[in-house]
Structures are given as C-alpha cells and as structure tokens.
Amino acid sequence: MTGAADVLEIARFSTIPEAELAASFLQQHGVRAWLPDRDMATMNPDLLIAIGGVRVVTSSTQIFEARQIIARMRAGEFVDEADEAGDWMIDHTPGMVGDLHDQEISGVMGWAKKTGAIVVVAAFVVFPVAGCLMTAVGG
Secondary structure, X not given: OOOHHHEEEEEEEOOHHHHHHHHHXXXXXXXXXXXXXXXXXXXXXXXXXXXXXXXXXXXXXXXXXXXXXXXXXXXXXXXOHHHHHOHHHOOOOXXXXXXXXXXXXXXXXXXXXXXXXXXXXXXXXXXXXXXXXXXXXXX
C-alpha cells in the first residue's frame, strides 16, 4: 500500500458513477486507481459540492500515465464506432425502457387523475386564496 505522501489526484468528478467508471477504466489500462472520497460521497451526497467532487487518485509512480489516459478519454479517443452508429439500439423495443412501458415513465394522466388533480388544486389553493381576499376586502 502506498503512503499518503505517495498518493496524487488524477481527476475529480461530480458524481460517484463517473468517478467509478474512470477508476475502472484506468485499472483496465494497468493503472491502480481508487476513490478515497467514496464513503463520504455515499453517506452524504449533498456534500459532493462542498468537498469538491469525487477524487480519483493513484500512486505518484503512475500519475503521469493516469492523467494522459484521462485526457485521452475526455477527448473521446476511446469511443467505439458502434456506439456512435447506434448499433447498440438494434435490440431496442419501441415504447419500452427496460421492463417499463413509456406511459409508466412519462406519468400519463387519465381523465380521472386530471379531475382529481383539479379538485385538489381548487380545494387547497383557489378556495383559501379566495377566502383571504374576501376577508381582506371585507366581504
């Protein structure tokens, strides 16, 4: 295990999944990388901005190679042509996202739900505001 003095930051990411992907990508290319802030970011994700994002670090002996790989990754050098061509969507079923139907995701409201929403808005917003205005006017 490397000491704290031997550990240098490769890059910072705004989310844990981004940082995990970068660390995994670096490990795939022979760089031992890890996330020292994973526990803090997982326990309290609201602090991600305060702690400056999720750091990906490595030993000082691999820092140059690691930063070069991240720079190449951010430049899009490792993008697969199949990803750009949309070949990954060949098996896509229109109207389905995973096991869910589009309507389950987009929140389609039927006429009964729309009527219920109107009643709730009228009961809790319109009528109290009208009552306050009537009281203020003196009516």
